[in-house]
Amino acid sequence: MDAFAKPKLDDVAREAGVSTATVSRCLNEPGKVTAATRDRVMRAVEALGYTPNFGGKALASQKTSTVGAVLPTLDNAIFARGLQSFQETLSAAGVTLLVASSGYDADREDEQIRALIGRGADGILLIGTARRPAAYEFLKRARTPYVIAWSIGEAGETSVGFDNVGAAREMARRVIAEGHRRIAMISGITHMNDRAAGRVEGVCQALREAGIETADLVVDEVRYAFDEAGEALERLMSRNDPPTAIICGNDVLGVGAIARAKQLGLVVPSDLSITGFDDIDIASIVEPGLTTVHVPHRRMGTAAAETLLALIDGRPVSETVLLETTICDRGSLGPAPAGNRPRP
């Protein structure tokens, strides 16, 4: 073996005085090899600094021990946190993670799914259910198993998530129970985003239950960013009938709204109640603390990984893993003001 060439299975076999088959078995099914041989082989592997060639392995075994994940963005703590535990679980199983992000764009998501399939991902993690049919086509055609997280998928799809509609409904009920009637939402863009849409839907349901005209619900859709939430808040508060409570689609929006409300001289929650969704760190750092829906992101990541691994191995999985959410009361939601609040 040329000193500069990377050692291959053949070299190890020669060094150890066995066949390539035995070396391969040593590495992949050590139980099938005598301790003595295994020892000799391992020593040779060590001596030569052998690392299996990925392409060869993937080609011969028709699997990559790699799974992919397509997230809207990593730049939001909820996905980063979920991904972290997802990755840890995979890593413990000897599987590596391919990461792609779509920037909340359906076209980009299609592309990324395709790319991951092309990279030989044995399975894929997807966020939410709303995407164009083409994406599901690729997956089906490639026979690549996938798991949907953050939402509950349709029948026949495997998913690990929580009830976005129900959780938002519950939060809205609390808001209503505090006496609020003029309620608004700052939501993420609902187009092609079932989680954002579900949260709006949940709020609508609660309003209907309470006999509040849902046509009156003002929903201001913005991208998930502090500033955007701040601007939405200003828009909402400068209406003729400003809300007394604003339900935000997630914590980034909630915190952004609180920050701007304070800048405008509004006191939260006595002038205006604000709620969030997710329960990320900043929800407990901001003042007042953001009352929000706690979502078990880490557990979701772990469960998603376990489910996906099972799917890949052909082990049975429960089609749906439904995680519980709870409401964290931190102070940003309070009773509706008694009289009419002056406009800012």
Added chain:
Amino acid sequence: MDAFAKPKLDDVAREAGVSTATVSRCLNEPGKVTAATRDRVMRAVEALGYTPNFGGKALASQKTSTVGAVLPTLDNAIFARGLQSFQETLSAAGVTLLVASSGYDADREDEQIRALIGRGADGILLIGTARRPAAYEFLKRARTPYVIAWSIGEAGETSVGFDNVGAAREMARRVIAEGHRRIAMISGITHMNDRAAGRVEGVCQALREAGIETADLVVDEVRYAFDEAGEALERLMSRNDPPTAIICGNDVLGVGAIARAKQLGLVVPSDLSITGFDDIDIASIVEPGLTTVHVPHRRMGTAAAETLLALIDGRPVSETVLLETTICDRGSLGPAPAGNRPRP
């Protein structure tokens, strides 16, 4: 072709009435093929829903169009954010990203580096310089190019980072300029973490410059978590000579410290000044805003990706890309209290 089998190059070739070589060229070097042929081939690809087999491709071409990144954790906005732009840049170049995390553990990092090399990563992104020699061994042996981010590497290493020592020194100078003399640090664990160590070093340098005994500098090392910072703060403030300013190793610690300080009834910055490092979202959400070192994480991610891609393609790269940091004044650093503050 069996209707259930995945189509392969052969199938496409047959369908289009050309050889596999031509199909391959169509896909990889379209310029080398007549428009008419290309058309016919593409139509066949489309009709069959062909996707190249990753293993085959990797084996034959000896590259994977894949790069890896080993981060301490994704569960810190700075890494998540940097990784996001890193990934975007790669994706634009048709390269996919393998992600692994070490949990700030050197053994785990070794493992992960090995795993990524084993997965055929064409290049690897590493955070910081402190790791055991074995890790560099693997990289060298596998001849896998790598880029170090977040720090400046040694000569011969390619890195994209900033001056941790200098930035911390600058911050400490500011603190000293505000009249503080009893200064403490809440630092990340410095063992095998050159960034954390560098920040401590920077503070020491500034103290020396100012003629302050560095032996007096109390450094409380904790893991990067709000609560840990809170506890460190309590420890520091219950000393006989509590500090009037605490320089924190990053924003997570800084925000955790501010939160605990407020709980203890301390007013920041009039009773106690606190500074951070990184400039993540929460630094501007907490009250008072955290005076901190702004690090251009996104630009770092992008630059790291560009550098790594160049390295892989054998294009020339500048060994070191040094990014500027700036100090963001947000209010948590103020003048040292005139008299002695009562202990909490």
Added chain:
DNA sequence: ATCCAAAATGCAAGCGCTTACATTGCTACA
């Protein structure tokens, strides 16, 4: 000692793709 089943090992055929080299089919010019 002998024989046999079971365990360990070896042999060699692919896995699906790229690419060096050979071949074919043009164009253009004499």
Added chain:
DNA sequence: TGTAGCAATGTAAGCGCTTGCATTTTGGAT
């Protein structure tokens, strides 16, 4: 019309590994 020269395409040899099957070895049981 013949042919040099080049572009387009085809041929086929690997790339490094896994694995079904054949072969050898092992360790009892007789």
